[in-house]
Amino acid sequence: MGYQKIEVPAGEKITVGANGALNVPNNPIIPFIEGDGIGVDVTPPMKAVIDAAVDKAYGGERKISWMEVYAGEKATTVYDADTWLPEETLEAFKDFKVGIKGPLTTPVGGGIRSLNVAIRQELDLFVCQRPVLWFEGVPSPIKHPGDVDMVIFRENSEDIYAGVEWKAGTPEADKVIKFLREEMGVNKIRFPENCGIGVKPVSEEGTKRLVRKALQYTVDNDRESLTLVHKGNIMKFTEGAFKDWGYELAKEEFGAELLDGGPWMHFKNPKTGKQIIVKDVIADAMLQQILLRPADYDVIATLNLNGDYLSDALAAEVGGIGIAPGANMSDDVGVFEATHGTAPKYAGQDKVNPGSLILSGEMMLRHLGWIEAADLVLNGMAGAISSKRVTYDFERLMEGATLVKASEFGQEIIKNMG
Ligand SMILES: NC(=O)C1=CN([C@@H]2O[C@H](COP(=O)(O)OP(=O)(O)OC[C@H]3O[C@@H](n4cnc5c(N)ncnc54)[C@H](OP(=O)(O)O)[C@@H]3O)[C@@H](O)[C@H]2O)C=CC1
Numbered sequence: 344m345g346y347q348k349i350e351v352p353a354g355e356k357i358t359v360g361a362n363g364a365l366n367v368p369n370n371p372i373i374p375f376i377e378g379d380g381i382g383v384d385v386t387p388p389m390k391a392v393i394d395a396a397v398d399k400a401y402g403g404e405r406k407i408s409w410m411e412v413y414a415g416e417k418a419t420t421v422y423d424a425d426t427w428l429p430e431e432t433l434e435a436f437k438d439f440k441v442g443i444k445g446p447l448t449t450p451v452g453g454g455i456r457s458l459n460v461a462i463r464q465e466l467d468l469f470v471c472q473r474p475v476l477w478f479e480g481v482p483s484p485i486k487h488p489g490d491v492d493m494v495i496f497r498e499n500s501e502d503i504y505a506g507v508e509w510k511a512g513t514p515e516a517d518k519v520i521k522f523l524r525e526e527m528g529v530n531k532i533r534f535p536e537n538c539g540i541g542v543k544p545v546s547e548e549g550t551k552r553l554v555r556k557a558l559q560y561t562v563d564n565d566r567e568s569l570t571l572v573h574k575g576n577i578m579k580f581t582e583g584a585f586k587d588w589g590y591e592l593a594k595e596e597f598g599a600e601l602l603d604g605g606p607w608m609h610f611k612n613p614k615t616g617k618q619i620i621v622k623d624v625i626a627d628a629m630l631q632q633i634l635l636r637p638a639d640y641d642v643i644a645t646l647n648l649n650g651d652y653l654s655d656a657l658a659a660e661v662g663g664i665g666i667a668p669g670a671n672m673s674d675d676v677g678v679f680e681a682t683h684g685t686a687p688k689y690a691g692q693d694k695v696n697p698g699s700l701i702l703s704g705e706m707m708l709r710h711l712g713w714i715e716a717a718d719l720v721l722n723g724m725a726g727a728i729s730s731k732r733v734t735y736d737f738e739r740l741m742e743g744a745t746l747v748k749a750s751e752f753g754q755e756i757i758k759n760m761g
């Protein structure tokens with residue numbers, strides 16, 4: 344296949360048909376990145392649980408062929424010291440269509456830009472889908488965690504994550520500031536000398552393709568509402584435009600009409616006949632709403648930064664980022680990944696919760712159409728939690744719980760698949 348370091352195992356490629364549907368062979372090759380930090384702790388249990396679920400569901404007829412691809416610190420040892428994200432890793436995800444990754448480190452301030460963001464941008468994985476659902480028995484800081492059942496659709500390619508920014512004191516930053524002051528009439532940069540500057544791109548096309556996916560999900564999954572979360576009162580032409588384009592798309596493509604004179608809208612789900620509400624909430628208010636009135640929110644479509652904040656905040660309501668899964672998707676490629684990062688202080692201790700990556704694997708199985716195996720993973724997770732044999736993050740908050748290692752929690756899930 345012409346890869347330099349990637350070894351392609353026996354198995355077959357997943358392909359995408361003309362209608363956009365996946366053709367999944369019984370023995371698909373799935374690329375995975377182990378990940379930095381706690382990647383070594385969470386990736387092996389994820390593979391073990393997914394393999395066990397597939398085996399149990401299909402009695403050996405189906406099996407994933409895992410293919411390791413490299414990024415982050417491991418890539419610098421497999422390739423060379425300067426290679427953090429090899430081109431062939433991106434090629435493999437493009438070629439094999441469905442993959443999964445552990446977390447990758449991003450230094451704050453100087454150094455390399457986020458490899459996680461780079462993978463999303465290079466592959467144009469414009470949807471970051473993060474479901475947030477409570478499992479019975481999981482410790483939560485809120486009174487009714489069972490009311491939390493939301494799915495975040497985070498725009499994954501634009502906003503400040505596009506990385507259009509310049510460092511204070513550089514000729515580039517000075518040039519942009521000079522342009523803004525002298526040619527654009529901007530007189531509100533408080534300290535123009537030695538000032539870092541960033542630009543936040545938000546486009547109609549980028550917004551609409553995200554909101555389209557979120558609304559289609561709302562329809563397909565019989566959900567009640569879609570909430571556009573934005574900070575449009577302050578950033579009118581980026582966040583405000585996101586809201587306006589979101590409503591516009593609901594009207595143009597889903598036939599939504601104003602509800603009680605607007606701005607909220609509604610339309611009938613063509614599949615169920617039930618009403619779907621399309622509404623909007625300003626981002627800071629939303630962070631309060633998800634704590635006080637989580638039952639009012641269902642599917643959420645939001646910009647990149649808001650989605651990043653909301654993901655971790657919502658995860659905290661249902662047990663933390665140790666069990667918060669996610670998927671990065673384009674129209675044909677999906678790269679599944681945990682919401683959490685590399686948690687360096689726990690790296691290599693077999694201690695952290697592998698649940699986030701395991702549930703990302705569950706999303707991946709569902710994406711493949713391997714529903715029976717995905718359901719077994721959910722059963723296993725629910726059973727492991729109710730047996731109260733859990734990793735440190737749950738154990739420290741659960742009464743009467745027994746502390747287990749990351750690898751042991753994976754085994755508990757397998758035992759409890761039913
Ligand atoms: N997609 C990705 O790959 C992401 C990468 N990152 C990167 O990861 C690095 C570290 O970031 P940081 O801000 O510390 O965020 P992390 O998500 O890595 O960790 C923050 C805290 O979350 C808890 N936590 C994280 N993962 C788990 C888990 N699996 N089980 C239980 N608890 C968990 C721990 O809390 P406690 O201390 O309370 O035990 C941990 O200290 C940075 O370089 C960052 O850029 C960050 C987010 C996403």
Ligand SMILES: O=C(O)CCC(=O)C(=O)O
Pocket residue numbers: 447448449457458459460651654682684
């Ligand atoms: O890439 C990173 O370092 C952070 C990304 C992140 O926090 C996220 O995607 O939720």
Ligand SMILES: [Mg+2]
Pocket residue numbers: 651652654655682
């Ligand atoms: Mg984050």
